[in-house]
Amino acid sequence: MPVAIDEAQENITKGMSIQRGCENDCIYCFARHATTRFASSFINKEQPWTEPVKIESLKKARAGQTTILFPFTHDITEINVNDCIDFVKMQIASETNVIIVTKARRSVTTKMCEALKEHRDQVMFRFTIGSMSNDTLIFWEPGAPSFEERIESIEIASEMGFDVSAGLTPYLDINEDDTVRLIEYLNGMDEINRHVWISKMNNPMPALSCAGRIDETTMSTARELAASQTREHILSLHDRVKHLPKVRYISNVSSIIFGDSSSC
Numbered sequence: 030m031p032v033a034i035d036e037a038q039e040n041i042t043k044g045m046s047i048q049r050g051c052e053n054d055c056i057y058c059f060a061r062h063a064t065t066r067f068a069s070s071f072i073n074k075e076q077p078w079t080e081p082v083k084i085e086s087l088k089k090a091r092a093g094q095t096t097i098l099f100p101f102t103h104d105i106t107e108i109n110v111n112d113c114i115d116f117v118k119m120q121i122a123s124e125t126n127v128i129i130v131t132k133a134r135r136s137v138t139t140k141m142c143e144a145l146k147e148h149r150d151q152v153m154f155r156f157t158i159g160s161m162s163n164d165t166l167i168f169w170e171p172g173a174p175s176f177e178e179r180i181e182s183i184e185i186a187s188e189m190g191f192d193v194s195a196g197l198t199p200y201l202d203i204n205e206d207d208t209v210r211l212i213e214y215l216n217g218m219d220e221i222n223r224h225v226w227i228s229k230m231n232n233p234m235p236a237l238s239c240a241g242r243i244d245e246t247t248m249s250t251a252r253e254l255a256a257s258q259t260r261e262h263i264l265s266l267h268d269r270v271k272h273l274p275k276v277r278y279i280s281n282v283s284s285i286i287f288g289d290s291s292s293c
């Protein structure tokens with residue numbers, strides 16, 4: 030029997046994927062940077078990130094791994110949704126739970142929920158939303174869906190009976206008030222019955238360089254965002270949202286707040 034999904038474990042489990050490359054084209058994408066840096070025989074360094082390459086032999090989670098995050102080096106789109114559903118079903122069949130992490134497209138969420146509705150006890154969604162501003166989302170995640178579409182996806186998954194979390198992973202607004210407004214909004218959504226995860230952006234400079242985004246506008250926005258996510262700012266943010274019951278922190282934030290590397 031599979032064990033119940035324990036979200037507290039979600040950040041220490043390994044992410045799995047079916048392809049390398051992603052249409053969302055996030056300019057801070059660490060996976061793009063890592064793939065280019067550690068390119069192996071199966072991936073061509075010159076392959077554009079927005080033209081994904083399938084992983085030839087898909088694996089089940091390793092023995093003893095009760096929960097995986099999926100996907101890790103791509104998102105779920107109209108092009109790969111059927112392959113993603115097959116992959117999730119393969120993990121479920123071997124009694125591994127799956128937390129689907131996605132900047133969700135409405136049509137894709139509908140398809141996933143329909144295909145996986147018999148497995149609601151083994152599948153949950155975490156919808157990634159780093160800002161309420163579509164200008165901000167388009168700047169950082171040019172190929173990803175709008176704020177409104179991601180919210181609709183939350184509603185669809187909840188209506189279909191799935192457990193739902195959201196993730197400001199990372200949060201993208203420079204102004205703390207905007208981040209607080211988004212956290213309060215998500216915390217207040219009845220459709221989110223689990224958590225609202227928060228992380229800051231890790232050093233984006235290698236990823237920006239990898240994405241060819243070293244123009245002055247991008248670099249200065251990245252510097253401004255980094256300056257708004259220092260220890261002092263994170264403690265201030267925590268102070269303003271710590272009373273919200275769904276708020277949880279990914280390790281790069283919890284280590285600043287609580288002085289350890291756990292996710293709380």
Ligand code: SF4
Pocket residue numbers: 050051052053054055057058059060061101102103104132170
């Ligand atoms: S959705 Fe994830 S994998 Fe895709 S480009 Fe954005 S950060 Fe990278």
